[in-house]
Amino acid sequence: MKIPAALKHKPVVVAEKYEKVDGRLARNSDAKGLSLGLAQWNDRGKIDISAKVWRYTGEKWSRQSEELPIHRVLDLSILICRTLEHFSEAYRYEHLYDPQASVIDRIGLQGDAMTVAICTDNEKINDDIKLFSQALSDDDEMIGERLRALSKILQDMGY
Structure with missing residues (x-):
């Protein structure tokens, strides 16, 4: 199934047939494609790139398709990686985290920091x-x- 190119999000780079590799939902997913393209919220003269997950209900493209600015996709990747790192050592804590120090890390971004923490507000x-x-x-x-694939690509890019 082809990702629609005539909607507000204008795909430039696509990964079609994504349902074949969509994690646990592989071969049974409504997420039919991923794309990087021009964001649907672009204002005249202002261009943003976004990532989009294209979902298909079996009859039409779903309103539940998600579009995120590319920097948020990367921020989510940072959050995932830092979370995985925490949980690789979490067995050391009785509750898998230190209730007295729920902040896992502060990662410097844009002159400030993104705080990664356990949600202690969750009762x-x-x-x-x-x-x-x-x-x-x-x-x-x-x-x-997926992390090995990402690591190799980042190394190939010089990161």
């Missing part, structure tokens, strides 16, 4: 964090495959 955090950790463990092979 069921001690239960939810165990489920979260188990899900990370269950998906370790799939996540690792």
Whole structure:
């Protein structure tokens, strides 16, 4: 299925047939493609690049398709990587984190910092964090495959 090119998001680079590799949903996903293109919210004279996940209901392209500015996609990648790093050592804590120091890291970006922390406002955090950790463990092979691919590409780019 071809990603539509005549809608407000103007795809430039696409990954079609994404449903074949969509993690646990592979071969049974409504996410039919990914694209990088010109954002649908562009104002006249102002161009932003966005990433989009294209979802298809079986009858039409879904309103639940998500479009994110490219920097947010990268910020999510940073958040994921820092989270994975935390959970690789989380077994050291009784509750998989230190309740007295819930901030995992502060990552410098644009003259400030993105704070990565355990959500202690979640009243069921001690239960939810165990489920979260188990899900990370269950998906370790799939996540690792993608991180290795990303690492190789970043190294090839000089990062």
